[in-house]
Amino acid sequence: MNDDRIKGQWKQLAGKLKAKWGKLTDDDLKIAEGNSEYLAGKIQERYGVAKDEAKRQIDEFDRTL
Structure with missing residues (x-):
């Protein structure tokens, strides 16, 4: 995921x-603000993956954008 593109x-x-x-x-989304590592951690935590x-x-998800 391109963090710069996501932040923008x-x-x-x-x-x-x-x-x-x-x-x-x-x-979660407010804190993540484009940080894919944080987002991955939250997905891991919330979904148990x-x-x-x-x-x-x-x-x-990024490829579908």
Whole structure:
């Protein structure tokens, strides 16, 4: 995930992230603000997946943008 690109479009992407990963809170997304490592950690925590799987999901999401 290109963190610079994500940071620039964060407000637009936050809604899409929330739609895909509904268990993420608004606070999670606010704190993440484009930080893919933090986001992967929160996906791991909320969904009980391995960190590698969370990163894979984020990468897949990024490719669909």
